[in-house]
Amino acid sequence: MMGRSSKVIERDEVVVRFSGDSGDGMQLTGTLFSNTSAVFGNDISTFPDYPAEIRAPQGTIGGVSGFQVHFGHSEVFTPGDYADVLVAMNPAALKANAKWVKHGGTIIIDVDAFDAKNLEKAGYKTDDPITEDKLGDYHIIKAPITNLTKESLKDMGLDNKSILRSKNMYALGLVYWLFNRPMEHTTNYIKKKFAKNPLIVEANLKVLREGYNYGVIIQAVTPSYHINPAAIAKGKYRNINGNIATAWGLIAASKKANLELFLGSYPITPATEILQELSLRKDMGVKVFQAEDEIAGICTAIGASFAGDLAVTSTSGPGLALKGEAIGLAVIAELPLVIVNVQRGGPSTGLPTKTEQSDLMQALYGRNGESPCVVMAASSPINCFEYAFYAAKIAVEHMTPVILLTDGFLANGTQTWKIPDLADYPEIKAKRVAPEDEATWMPYQRDPETYVRSWVKVGTPGLMHRIGGLEKDEKTGGVSYDGENHERMVKYREAKIKYIENNIPEQDILGEPESDLLVVGWGGTFGHLFTAVEELSEEGVHVALAHFNYINPLPKNAHAVLKRYKKILVCELNLGQFANYLRMNYPDIQYRQFNKMQGLPFSVVELKEQFKKLLEE
Amino acid sequence: MMGRSSKVIERDEVVVRFSGDSGDGMQLTGTLFSNTSAVFGNDISTFPDYPAEIRAPQGTIGGVSGFQVHFGHSEVFTPGDYADVLVAMNPAALKANAKWVKHGGTIIIDVDAFDAKNLEKAGYKTDDPITEDKLGDYHIIKAPITNLTKESLKDMGLDNKSILRSKNMYALGLVYWLFNRPMEHTTNYIKKKFAKNPLIVEANLKVLREGYNYGVIIQAVTPSYHINPAAIAKGKYRNINGNIATAWGLIAASKKANLELFLGSYPITPATEILQELSLRKDMGVKVFQAEDEIAGICTAIGASFAGDLAVTSTSGPGLALKGEAIGLAVIAELPLVIVNVQRGGPSTGLPTKTEQSDLMQALYGRNGESPCVVMAASSPINCFEYAFYAAKIAVEHMTPVILLTDGFLANGTQTWKIPDLADYPEIKAKRVAPEDEATWMPYQRDPETYVRSWVKVGTPGLMHRIGGLEKDEKTGGVSYDGENHERMVKYREAKIKYIENNIPEQDILGEPESDLLVVGWGGTFGHLFTAVEELSEEGVHVALAHFNYINPLPKNAHAVLKRYKKILVCELNLGQFANYLRMNYPDIQYRQFNKMQGLPFSVVELKEQFKKLLEE
Amino acid sequence: MSEECELKYTDFKSDLSVRWCAGCGDHAILNAVQKAMANLKVEPHNVAVISGIGCSSRFPYYMNTYGFHTIHGRASAVASGVKVANPNLKVWQITGDGDALAIGGNHFIHLIRRNIDINVILFNNQIYGLTKGQYSPTSKRGFISKTSPYGTVEDPFRPGELTLGARGQFFARTIDKEIKLSIEVMEEAARHKGTSIVEVLQNCVIYNDKTHEAITDKKYKADRTIILQHGEKMIFGVDNDKGLVMDGMDIKTVTIGQDGYTLDDILVHDAYTHHGAMHRKLSNMDFPELPVALGVIRSVKDNVYDVSVEQQLVDVQAKTSITTFEEMVNSGDVWEVE
Amino acid sequence: MSEECELKYTDFKSDLSVRWCAGCGDHAILNAVQKAMANLKVEPHNVAVISGIGCSSRFPYYMNTYGFHTIHGRASAVASGVKVANPNLKVWQITGDGDALAIGGNHFIHLIRRNIDINVILFNNQIYGLTKGQYSPTSKRGFISKTSPYGTVEDPFRPGELTLGARGQFFARTIDKEIKLSIEVMEEAARHKGTSIVEVLQNCVIYNDKTHEAITDKKYKADRTIILQHGEKMIFGVDNDKGLVMDGMDIKTVTIGQDGYTLDDILVHDAYTHHGAMHRKLSNMDFPELPVALGVIRSVKDNVYDVSVEQQLVDVQAKTSITTFEEMVNSGDVWEVE
């Protein structure tokens, strides 16, 4: 690395946002930068921000694609509210993102893209966007990225399109300089990715280096940042997003359960990637059935479960609505089934590419009759792995459908993941019929403590039986229209789910347990809530946090935990569904709500404000 | 009428239950008897009890078909818990129904059917069912109905099958004698029904008369009953069940709204009759689309609503689950739509022919996102008419889907209905675009008070516009991905529903308002709850009753009403869904629950017991 | 356990008492399926019978095999899951005209398109029996029922035509009371690899009695139906003197020995040709113009989904360097902190 | 308002800016539909354009008519409701291969069976575009996509065949960039009373570029496609020297003047015959064996559902004694208390 002479800003953590037109390669740029930071030893959290349209017209705000990365020398839990550094490849990118830059932050723009046409497309009224957006106090690095890239590659015999595609590497080089980052990771990546096209490799590497050098040249006028590596546990690491983590968690469970994995699914944003990843995993023996619709997705999974596979279906809100009737079938048949629901903005088609937590009530109650099943929620991109694993474990061991809720934010966001050792995970053991019990076994006979019936694979000699959606006799499973039997069965099914509270972790309290205020959250908001609570703690403001992953059943100690606090604030990205659910379950406690419905996560800033206000009340 | 010499029991009200094999014509017998009682001036309430199988094997308990009628000289609100008189045409009918007869009641059996084979089929272990079922204290009328019918018709040249089919008329004649009832109504009915077959008319009338005479002959040993006519308001009356009442309420609304009525539906027990009745009503101009499934049922209705019709879809639990996604579309599109859900036993296919109230949560929350719509419930067979009318009125005037909950008990049960005058019903007025506003009108512009947008029929010149399932701009209705607009829209949709509390009746208190105990119910349990409260009141025990028909929104004064009571007991045929809903809405109040899940209504007896116990606590 | 074994049809009877109406065609079909299964020599525990909802869909309860009475319209999807999860099982789907062709239409055509090895027995009584008598997608135009008191205004699906439109490779037809024919046809269906659709003309005594009577009644059957056999001449009639010949693009009936037609002119049935045109014509033949075709109308070998899925798993696994969970999570962009 | 009026295609353009990818075939189809509508002289307010979900389903936003962008797969059902509620409207359904044939398959075949007067424009790009590139029910066997990284193991639906299997009476095919042909075909579809299915071979530049290229490319088009016209000889080729003839049960291509074939041997297209056999063959023709058929392949008059529904209402009302609500509630078993 070259020596530095300009001002160096020492920081614990930094947020960088790359933004440009959909075609500008910002997702790749961001990914390379975050992986480099992760390899360097920083903890990271990222979030991509795709345009809702496949390809909105070039240069418009609708077409801006962004990628935010937050990295630091200790653990980071969110991609960050506001960016320290913004890269804006065109005026639309600046327009769309300026409001997300910290006051006084650094903004790198490709001045060559700031011509009259692009300014107009982005909705600027003047030819001076910096003044127009009141960015006078910011460090603006006006780099002629397009021209320098062209200049750099002009003699290499590349076509114009390929040359322009390399712009992002120039920007990336510049950002590497800004953070004093090594470039090996990116260099290796480029070499591997374009191995078949040495010219492209050469061009990209050249531009990357020149971007870095451009930083060296302009360093006198620009601060650069220094973030020390995190003190990170030994082991292997990778970046992973919530969807891949979910897919892998299911694969892990299938290995631990010694069951084949079956997915029946239909594509839907933002859940499709789970289907895609598992389709790729034929190497791991995963059977994937891309169904004609969501109903067939779950019904094939139910069939596979009957046949003895670890069966899964994955979807998002509108798809979950379609699956409601069939979930009821799995409930009454008492078959294991994992239903992954990646929540997005609703109602109806709503805001398909945005995040929200508004499917909780649907997961709990979106079907006819008293139809209880397990509902749980992952709370970070990487713990989607764990909760997918445990969803499968509970489904198999308790013979029940389990709905695992994630959301668009978790699904697409990434974190650094310490690659786990499967040996550290518990076994998954289905209840089977012991040979000595075969003679007396009945299909709906239950374990007297757990109320679990046994799971017999189709194909097992001697245990042929019939199941179905009609109410069944409590022992034989034959159709029963008897009213009292029905009431008993309704209660068994309820009790079976309730019993699971004995097999899940107790609810813990994070932040400052000794506080007047308990913040309650669930699912994907964990990173923001936790960061807010931690930051307040550093400021000397004590707030406790109870973040729920198990919703039905709730942890056994949940009531006791909640009872301890004077003020409880339930924070959710909906109108208060979990708060209402707590009101049903623990009506002797008062709950306040903080809700947001903007297709976005909470910001740490707004959370801290709320908590402080409430403490002062 | 012939003179009577035996004991005559004077009663205010009586419950009679007709039962026999599916082929024995018990539904017709029961209907004729209840209509006769109604014409005679009694108030009546009936409930049929069909076998779950289309045709279970003859002579088995599974094949028993029953019909219960409760009539009295003042208003009756339930078909009665226990029967004063049971007609049992065979051993299975006795076996299945003996437990529903009041201690010491009268049981008429066709002794000819009590042969060894039938006794065995019914599951009797001895040849003396009376002793076996401990019916020694009952008045048993052992009539040789089959043989007397055969004897009576032997010379008329009828085939054996037709002769046996007339048995039910013999039994009916006997019951007429027992209650000293005129037979004109039945005589006329038979003459009309079999007009084309004078022989059958003659046979039936003969047997009917002889059944009556048989009573006269045996009167010395049997008490007969006397119930005075009710003091009933002038007017025209008919018997009607909840399904027909629902269908007619919708027709009434279409007339008052001056809109054409469109039904998109798929058959499902116990809702099919609404579809059948409206299919028949082409005379009234009703357009019925028997769809390929429930999803198409609601989607055609949504299309018809867009085109400007009063659009309805009807279904039961599993079908409602399938409609969830499309209901969300109607919510976000803000189109008027009535969704009738006739609840039945769940989960899944469950107990399709039995009643339950377990779809409340599904109606409220069974779809993705924050997706509020109106939920209301009818509470008696005849007020299905009114609530169907008001469901349509609210849908049209507030541009929202409305879910109307009825249930299997209301759907099939009948009551005496005073035929209403449409002139007494309010107008239904859609919000339209005034000609002077056309130039500035925007599709999602709202009334500032009610938040209602206007309804423009496709085909209206000059007002072309596009709607859809994506989140929309709060004014233009164009697609909007803006987070703050989304939050506003979510809140508008919520507020629009909440506002409706201003246009529905306040919650009233029945029974004895000055009591420590408030019983809370909703929907189809009204008759039983009210009767229990009334009977207790006569016994000097004071209990108040708040029975809800409007669930979302709740009546404006609901909180104030509930707040007044020391003890609140929420009674439901589910595990406590409305109680939980109240906990969400009014968390400062404590609710106790009384729940039943046996596919049956509450019994008045068990309710009274509960109430008394709770008062004593 | 051996796949081949001696079995009696009673080995396939469960001990539940059968609950269809007396006289319902379903009884005979149950009988035929049990006998066919016994002939096929597949042990009951390797058989899964999957149904939707409807009178006919009660079927699995009466079978001493694995059975699943699922939800309305979804039998094809559940059965697909069973078969793909375990291709060694013999999967039978029992379904009604409402279950398969109304609410279940989409799964039905996709099952056929994918050609999953499932035997579908379609009980076509042209009515919704279980819900007590509404018209179905196979009810004839003008049919009067509880929901069409003035007659329907829509044409029915013809199951054979729809099957072929969805690229079906096996279609057969039989009549409930023709147990012998049913057994034959069901055995052929079961032996066929791929989706087999067997339409059974079934009588609902209660809500649609005698709907098929014009062709199934003993008095007319010989003259109004034709039993097709691969490789055989298409001959029918009480006296076996009628036959089918081409007439331009159409098929027509002729009497052998009349108008100059001889046995040589009569068409020979080729159930195995992949050409659909003739199969469509044959499956669409209707009384009174033409005899209704019974037997196996089409039986064509083609790629089978469940086989291909299994094969692809084998192929990929043979080639991949990733075979364990550890290898998977360590593939790609991974770094080590020491 | 008059039904006949002078209209420009710009009268059908909404002021929303079109958001499909540059180069997407959808742009051209939009253009063709707008021009066809102008030619049809139906005022924009009498037109309802109903779509499901998919890239193609964004279509209604760009039309200055009534429009409804509904939910995935349900466009046929919503459109059916619109048309039956108000048969005077001109109802167009816009749908993709996923929307119509995956999740919407059941509504699609039932719409066709009922023969409701709706014009369905099926954008067949053989991919799920909006969800970014998964295979669809029309993707070819072996197709590699994000959800079939090792190639699919299922055969696609052929939309024409499925349409005919569901008793379709109108089927046509065109190519996105062939605007002139598209306009013609869409006008014919609109004029046809009953359900019209128009398959448009559409290019998705982003996720399935050039999937139809082998036949749509200028270089090959003349030799690899044939434009069918009712009553005309089936001739094609750059030099107009190729033609279709029967070959047993099959169609084959011949060159006029070679192997003894003359113009007289060439088949004449009859789009109006109710016989489906030839239409099936024509709609299934595929490159390289045969040219892909474009234009109106089938157009047959039949009973139309919405017309029959209206008629039945009129008929019943003409006969009934019950015409008012009062009469209805007072019919049957009613008594009076005085």
Ligand SMILES: Cc1ncc(C[n+]2csc(CCOP(=O)(O)OP(=O)(O)O)c2C)c(N)n1
């Ligand atoms: C989701 C759902 N919709 C509707 C029903 C009601 N239903 C049960 S069976 C049936 C139709 C039965 O007809 P078919 O499939 O032809 O069988 P059949 O009774 O004639 O043998 C209907 C509409 C249901 N059970 N579930």
Ligand SMILES: Cc1ncc(C[n+]2csc(CCOP(=O)(O)OP(=O)(O)O)c2C)c(N)n1
């Ligand atoms: C209920 C539901 N399931 C899935 C989706 C996701 N989805 C949206 S469009 C689409 C398929 C689009 O393919 P196609 O209909 O061919 O349209 P194209 O984008 O290719 O024009 C899918 C799977 C959805 N929006 N709703």
Ligand code: SF4
């Ligand atoms: S109703 Fe019809 S189909 Fe159903 S069991 Fe009875 S006869 Fe058979």
Ligand code: SF4
């Ligand atoms: S993704 Fe494909 S189908 Fe969708 S707009 Fe782009 S090019 Fe067209």
Ligand SMILES: [Mg+2]
């Ligand atoms: Mg049927």
Ligand SMILES: [Mg+2]
């Ligand atoms: Mg597509």
